[in-house]
Amino acid sequence: MSDQPPVASRESRAQVRQMLLIGAVASAVGIALALLIDWFPVPASEQAGPIDTLWDVLLIASVPVFVLVETIVLYCAIKFRMKPGEELKDGPPIHGNTKLEIIWTAIPAILLVALCTYAYVVLTDIEKAEANSMQVRVVGEQFTWTFYYRGENGDEIASPQLYLPANTPVNFTVQSKDVIHDFWVPSFRMKIDAVPGIDTHVRVTTTGRIDEYPVVCAELCGLGHSTMRQSAHVMSREDFDAKLEELANPPEQGGGGGGGGGETDGKTLFTDAAQPTACGSCHTLADAGTTGTTGPDLDDVLGDLSEEQIRQSIVDPNAEITPGFQPNLMPRYGDSLSEEQVDALVQYLMEVKGG
Ligand code: CUA
Numbered sequence: 001m002s003d004q005p006p007v008a009s010r011e012s013r014a015q016v017r018q019m020l021l022i023g024a025v026a027s028a029v030g031i032a033l034a035l036l037i038d039w040f041p042v043p044a045s046e047q048a049g050p051i052d053t054l055w056d057v058l059l060i061a062s063v064p065v066f067v068l069v070e071t072i073v074l075y076c077a078i079k080f081r082m083k084p085g086e087e088l089k090d091g092p093p094i095h096g097n098t099k100l101e102i103i104w105t106a107i108p109a110i111l112l113v114a115l116c117t118y119a120y121v122v123l124t125d126i127e128k129a130e131a132n133s134m135q136v137r138v139v140g141e142q143f144t145w146t147f148y149y150r151g152e153n154g155d156e157i158a159s160p161q162l163y164l165p166a167n168t169p170v171n172f173t174v175q176s177k178d179v180i181h182d183f184w185v186p187s188f189r190m191k192i193d194a195v196p197g198i199d200t201h202v203r204v205t206t207t208g209r210i211d212e213y214p215v216v217c218a219e220l221c222g223l224g225h226s227t228m229r230q231s232a233h234v235m236s237r238e239d240f241d242a243k244l245e246e247l248a249n250p251p252e253q254g255g256g257g258g259g260g261g262g263e264t265d266g267k268t269l270f271t272d273a274a275q276p277t278a279c280g281s282c283h284t285l286a287d288a289g290t291t292g293t294t295g296p297d298l299d300d301v302l303g304d305l306s307e308e309q310i311r312q313s314i315v316d317p318n319a320e321i322t323p324g325f326q327p328n329l330m331p332r333y334g335d336s337l338s339e340e341q342v343d344a345l346v347q348y349l350m351e352v353k354g355g
Contacts, residue, residue, distance in 0.1 A: 015079065023071040027064035034059040044187035044213055044234060046205035047126040051189045054122050061115060065108075126190075127203055130169035136162075138174045140181035140194035143224030144276060144331040145215060149244055157248045160276035160336040162215055162232040165240035169205040182219035185232050191218055206234050223294045227273075227281040250338045264340050266348025276336060277345070287352045295330055302353045311346050 035056060043052060082089075137148040137156070149157045162185075164170055174183045176194035183202065184191035192202040217228035235243065263269055270279040271288045280290025284297040305313070312319055315334035333342065 019072060019075045022075065023064075023068045026071055027067045030063040030067045031060055034063050040189070041187050041213070042209070042211075043189070044185075044207055044209050044211065045189060046207060047203075048187070048189045048207075050122045050126055054119060057118065058115065061111060065111075129171075129203070130205065133169040133171040133203065134165070136164075136170055136172050138162075138172050138183050138194070139177060140175070140183065140217065140221075140228075141177040141331055142179065142222050143217075143228040143282075144336070145181075145183070145217075145228065145230050146336045149247070151244070151248050155248070157244060158335050159247050161230055163240055163243045163247075164206050164232060164234050165237045166206050166208050166210055166234050168237075169203065172202045172204065174200045174202065179221050180219050181217045181221045181228065183215070184218040185213055185215050187213040188232075193219060210234055210236060224282055227278060227294075230276055250340070264338075264344050266344035266346075266351075269341060269345050270348060277333065277341075279345075282330070285352065298349070298352075302349060305353075307346060307350055310349050311342065314342055314345055 039055065040048075040052060043049065135150055139146045139148065144160070145162070147159045147162045149159065151157045172183065172192070174192050174194045175198075176196045178196060180196070181194040182191055183194055185204070188204045188206075190202050190204050192200045194200065211234060213232045213234070215230040215232050217225055219225075221228065233243075263272070263275055267288060269275050269277045270285065271290060272278065273281060279285075280288050280292055282292040282294035284291050284293065284299060285302075286299050302310075313330070314337070316332055317330035318332070337345075
């Protein structure tokens, strides 16, 4: 080797420096943009903090890798493109570069091992069992969730919506009656598959933030997958105890108590997408102004059904299936609706049929 590097070599070093400088600036801009984006809904669990930090660290580690690779590709494509008159030119033959190859293998390997270790530590930490966890059984089916609480006398209390006390560790046991679903409250950040035949578990500790958060199904589970949405209500301990009491002893029919156990207007139960029933998301019914096509068109079939058949179709739909429609698509509402709610729905449908 000569003492003075040839002119071409000095020039190429300058090019590499220029390329790295552009890459560094672009990485800084990329990281800033990535961190500015509001990726997730409001955090509502103790687990959300560490997960959001993990996400930010992943962004800080991966954005520069992406930006650097793209910078090199673009820089080379622009800087070293073929110019007129260079059609027959060729670069010097190269036989690899051991130093460079070691560097570009070692850096990603170290980065990956470090990130995996960090993610593993975060995961084991947030999934740690907590003493005095509240137990909730979550059952998914096409296309609804039902939540079961343990009552004072040991009986299970079913609820079509998820109610949780604030600042409480909760251990969810998740099950499925039919196909694979996935129990997910985005604000809690945690999710887990509901798999037929086995119990899966997920832990969440609620914060003091009293609010309502969407519960969604995160596994494509059939035609009504997108309608499998309910609400998680995080409430004060007193409100929660009162709600559980109310679910365990649904108000008597005709009993004057306002603010009873859920909606009892048949048309609202049918039409309102916020109701667990939301019949209209699957069924067409002119009177309700709904146009769902997953289940039978009620404008067509209602006229042929007796009151008893309508009731059974709501409470236990698979006992008898309308010919031409798949079994199992309609959820059983026998467990999750109060008698009053079933009566209200049947009454509404009978009215529509009669009118
Ligand atoms: Cu259940 Cu998607």
